[in-house]
Amino acid sequence: MMATIDLHVNREKHTIQADPATPLLYILRNQLALNGPKYGCGVQQCGACMILLDGKAVTSCMLPVAAVKNSEIVTLEGLTGADNTLHRVQEAFVQEQAAQCGYCLNGMVMSAVSLLQQNPHPDDAAIRAGMQRTLCRCGTQARIIRAIKRAAAGIGS
């Protein structure tokens, strides 16, 4: 049942041994020791496990690893530039201090990156709609919205 699978994660190729049905989340966290995507519910309801799959934010907790072997996967860690420069969204979250416990932050940042790719200048309603898949329990959503607006403002029109 184990298979050898090649993955493209954060611009690097990784060869792993796993049951092909294993959700990508566990491969990323365990085999690849990445901290970005988090276990929140395992049933695609909270968004804590979001990654970028070929540029679009998707949940990884029910995504079989075999299904993504030809895709470009980017995790939170992969947003940071080679010279440690922050992605504009990461920077905006830091500037706005858009976290309390921070556990949801991965889902928020990855969703926001994806949202801004598709809509570089979203209004309030578009931001809320774009972030509907991610949950925050500490009540940091108001700051997260401000961070997204800040990141959007930095995008040249």
Next chain:
Amino acid sequence: MHNSRRNFIRTAGCLTIGFCLGGSQAYKSPTPLQELPPDLEQYTGINSWLEVLANGRVRVLTGKMELGQGIRTAIAQVAAEELDMEMSQIEVGLAETGCTPNEAYTAGSGSIENSAMAIRNAAAAARQKLLELAAQKMNVPVTELTMAQGKISLKGENRSLTFAELLDGKQLTDEIPSPVTLKARENYRLVGKAVPREDIGRMVIGKPVYVHDLRFPDMVHARVVRPPAYGSKLLQFNEQIVKDKVPAFIKTVVNGSFLAVLATDEYQAIQAQRLLRENSKWSDGPPLPKLSGKLLPDYLTALPVETQQVSKKGSTISPAGNATVKARYFKPYIMHASIGPSCAVALYEENRLHVWTHSQGVYPLRDTLAAMLHLPADDIHVKGVPGSGCYGHNGADDVAADAALLAVAYPGKHVRLQWSREDEHAWEPYGSAMVMEAAAMLDSSGKISHWKYALWSDTHGTRPGGNADNLLPARYLEKPFTGRPSGYSGGAYRNAEPYYSIPNQQVDAHFFSGPLRTSSLRSLGAYANIFAIESFMDELAEKAGKDPYEFRLRHLEDERAKEVIRKLQSLTRGQERVHTGMGMAFSRYENSKSYCAVAARVMVNPDNSAVQVQKMWAAIDAGEVINLDGIKNQIEGGMIQSASWTLLEQVHFDEQHITSRNWDSYPIFRFSQVPEVEVAVLNRPAEEPLGAGEAAQGPAAAAIVNALYQACGKRVRYLPIASHLQSVMKGR
């Protein structure tokens, strides 16, 4: 502690070079949830609270945990301030047995008042001592010296000595004098400002931050198969199926009705858990009451109770009083519902148990694990590592106990246990359902003359506290700990006494033993009590023909209380919109801590009665501000969380067990539902700093229902609004 490098990495205990409190601490188990006296009385030496490192940094030791409330940053601020250091030169060591002071629980909004203030004093004492040492060494008066960035130098000269050079490898063991000379407030560079949190910078780039991120060599993965009901017993299980189907299977661990599985791969551990659950038989256990939401208040008030008179002044309301206004309110069971389900890692090796946990109380947890495992507390080392926001006593201690049991059953390897979403929702202790009844009379000038208030509640505190009955797995062992979980009951009447001046008043609390497991949830009984009292104040204001602001101001003597209310009033002028109502509420948390006034603007859709909280405002007086942004963050978050509780939340159960198992069956606010928020902080630099983490929960709830009433003329007294508004609209 062994010196070998391999052991150092494996146990990852105290990481500092300096002195570490070793051996057993004489831990006097306090009455559960009663705050220790100011922690300086128990830990009097400077080195209990801070250590000077050879690399020029200072490591501050706190017995508190970082829960996302920013305490780690606030503590670093006060230390950096007194020592004239930069934030980047301060490290904070979080609660760890044998290393940091025992400050019991990170709870009750006490961290600023206790830990941060102890550290402020310790750092100020360290400053004094270091200057004296430098003066001796340089042979000059103290007045000739300046201190900056971890060095002391002679004014106008290049000569300087670092703290480490001054101490020559030792630590400051001196007693912290009382009183100690603190830095003058007008010289503050850091305290009172919105200093950014360093941990957020690490979170955004995916650095390991949480207990969930811990990885150790050869670490194994565990999952527990929980019973189908509170009272179920394990009858049999088929281990062979799991062995056959799960290649990474290591073993099952069974002890009475505690059933768990270990595997070398996490996903396979999850599959093993599912297989075991499908292939095990359990007894039924006593059924839970079969109720719908509307029947729960009646069920609870009919239970046998123990009654306590909380307060009495003057004379009671005569039942025949025809000018009496009466109302009954209800708050359902609600969950912590942390985004990250609880997680722990444990290792049992060489007769020592090590536990990594996000528990709010590592020392009490250690004592409780000792009781459960029949091990000496001295042989147990518990290290606090941040988890996701927990908001009280959730599953963190239970999963640590699960992991500890498994580590002892499988010594020599780190055991990681991650609760599933379903585990967390179905087994964590909830915030108790409560029923509140208020009655009052107004005098001829429209002032409250008589007030009677009664509440019904289960316990608001069953933290471990040394009592293994309070640990979930302990109740299912072969030799179970079977006492009913018990602890602190005073939480039920937190804020039950009105802060208003009312000459005749009586407050009674009735304690029942309810069907669901309960413990501390942010603000304890204050959420329900303030929801009820502040709703009732609006009902009385209307009866008296007074504006809600003016009515409250008339009944208050405390100027600080009046100021937050007036500040809120000025913030919210002209904020009305079409199809909306504005409402407000006030409370002083525990009648002795932070003052918080909250307003809400609520829209009710005229076609479908959909309720939207559009915006919320708060005015908060938390005494001296340590971190301005930290307070704002906590109050914004508290309002949004309370709005979600108030609009949407209730724990559902059937005769067998809890049925709220995931985010579909226990919905919380999503982005489309979150209000805009605005917070004004009234800084009182000359007052004691007060914790702000729980101050907004109660007033936010009442502000929303009061606004709802203004918007549509319907008074919702039973929460959540989503369940009860329709029936209110239909006049039932």
